[in-house]
Amino acid sequence: MxxxxxxxxxxxxxxxxxxxxxxxxxxxxxxxxxxxxxxxxxxxxxxxxxxxxxxxxxxxxxxxxxxxxxxxxxxxxxxxxxxxxxxxxxxxxxxxxxGEVWLCSGQSNMEMPVIGNKGQPINGSNLAILRSENSQIRMFKVGKKMASEPLDACKGEWSIANPETVLHYSATAYFFGKMLQETLNIPIGLINSSWGGTPAEAWTPKDIIDSEFKDFKGWNTDDSKPQKNPAVLYNGMIHPLIPFTFRGTIWYQGEANKTYHQSYTQLFSSMIKSWRTNWNQGEFPFYFVQIAPLGWGGDNQAFLREAQLKTMLAVPNTGMAVTLDIGEQFNIHPAEKQKVGERLALWALAKDYGYKSIQFSGPVYKSMRIKGNIIAIEFDYAPNGLTTFNKELNGFKVAGADKIFHDAEAKLLKGGKLIVSSDKVEQPIAVRYGWQDWISGSLYNTAGLPASSFRTDNWDN
Structure with missing residues (x-):
């Protein structure tokens, strides 16, 4: 026996x-x-x-x-x-x-589901859920997991888009995928790996943190929020996906890095480069959302938006969806997630899927010319000029050599040119737009895509 x-x-x-x-x-x-x-x-x-x-x-x-x-x-x-x-x-x-597979990552604005959160709606969610039955859209949500070392597997399952499954899936990711599927008429796969309130360093490999930021002292020290620690979410929620083949990444994050925005361009750029290196799929597309204005939290958010813009300008094959016009003064989670997803999809459609005739970026500051007390500003990504779509043009400030900014009057001239001036600044040398706690952006290109906040100076405050 x-x-x-x-x-x-x-x-x-x-x-x-x-x-x-x-x-x-x-x-x-x-x-x-x-x-x-x-x-x-x-x-x-x-x-x-x-x-x-x-x-x-x-x-x-x-x-x-x-x-x-x-x-x-x-x-x-x-x-x-x-x-x-x-x-x-x-x-x-x-x-x-x-078909086409996209990785969707970031913090709470990427995590926020189509149904919204308690007291925080998603515009158009009810009809979106009602009409979501589509066997050509498949969704995977990576289970939340922190790890001290890189893991090889994650938890989650694939689901087919329908009212029951879309309900609790990332709104930004879903609306992005929906627009791709309806335009390309092929299957779309979405992999959502996100965690609210988390900074970019949590999604960055430890070797990058140790080599490029060894002298930085700003990382999370709150033991009650270990998900904010460097590398823990990369280890637990990104590394397990390697080397799964996909087209590119969309990313919605930045609010958690506002207080140390000075390091964000380097950190975010290094994170993108490290993902590309570790996947070994070349410089795959990486499109991200510029954080929206908010009526609390201080001017650090304008500097963070600038750091995101600098990342787009410096790192190849990246693109930025601007949300300066759809923020909410007292809500860090804007309800217009459909517009966010669609603005990200415009980047992908134009850059990766051959739709060359569409505009995909809002206006980005290019240069200025000073004549007397008037500054004329030129933009990239505004081939047909600028417009306000009947909104009041606001949010501009100018300063002279004293570095004191004053509210400025901005005017759109015939042909969509922009000039700015203030009767308090006789010899202006710098212009800022959207550089305040709260703004409802009013400057667009004629495709309806909003301009990023910007400044022409590099002063410390």
Whole structure:
């Protein structure tokens, strides 16, 4: 009897050791990225060869140190398909589509669901939920997880867009994906990895923090909020996704870095570069949202918006959706998430999907000319000039050599040119727009995209 039990234990152990499991991203209802080699990977606890079958083609991979990985050939959009992984056991994944996959990350404004939060609505959410049935949109939400070391897997599951699943999914991500799907008419996969109230350093690899910011003292020291610590969310919620193949990333974050905005351009740029390096998919698109105005929190937010703008101008293949016109004075979570998602989608459609005739960015300050007490300002991304869409033009200030800013009058001339002046500044040398606690942005290009806040000086305050 003892010998029989021993044999059974050996058989069970052998079976367990040979079991093959795909990474947690590989499930029924998932979306795989088209037009790129598709990474499929997972674990197995024995040194064996596994096979993966997809679209009648058989791929094989050697298990090394308990891990395996194969790359499928590039595929056109379509489906549904079945994916079969064979080791000692067999895993069958069904209803898989091939299309466009985007990673969606950040803090609470990315996390905020379509239904909104208590007392904080999402404009148009009820009809959006009602009309959300769409088998061509698939959504994955990464479970919240902190880790001191990089993890290999995360929790979450793929769901198909319908009123029950869209209800609690990221509004920004959903509206972004919805616009892509309706425009491209192909499957869209969204992977949401976000956590409210978290700073960019939490999403940045530790080696970057240690090498580039070793002398910085501003990181979180509040033990009650460990999710803010450097690298912990990169380890637990980004690294587990590598090397899953996707098209690009959208990002909505920045409020948690306002108080040490001076380091944000370097931090954010380094974070983007590190993700690109670790994924080894080239300089994939990275589009992000400039934080909206808010009636409390101080002028640090204008400096943070500037740091985001500098990131867009410095880091290749990035783009910024401006929200200067859709903030809410006393709510850090603006309700216009549909506009945010669609503005991000315009960047992707223009830059990645061939829609060259559309405008995708709001006006960005380019240069100024001073004549007497009048400053003429020119912008990029305003090919047909500027407009206010019948709003009152406000938010401009000018200063002279004394560095004291005064409210300025701004006028749009024929052809959409902009001039600024103040009767209190005879010899202006600097202009600022939207450089205050609260503003309802009123300057647009003719495509309806708002101008970023900006300044022409580099003074400390």
């Amino acid at each position: 003892k010998k029989l039990i021993t044999v059974l234990i050996i058989l069970v152990c052998n079976t367990i050791s040979a079991k093959v499991t795909p990474n947690s991203l590989f499930q029924d209802n998932m979306v795989l990225q088209r037009h790129q080699p598709i990474a499929v990977f997972g674990k197995a606890t024995s040194e064996k060869t596994i096979t993966v079958v997809f679209k009648t083609k058989i791929y094989s991979a050697k298990v090394k140190n308990g891990e395996w990985k194969v790359f499928f050939d590039e595929s056109e959009a379509g489906g549904p398909f079945t994916l079969i992984i064979k080791g000692e056991n067999e895993v069958v994944l069904s209803n898989i589509l091939v």
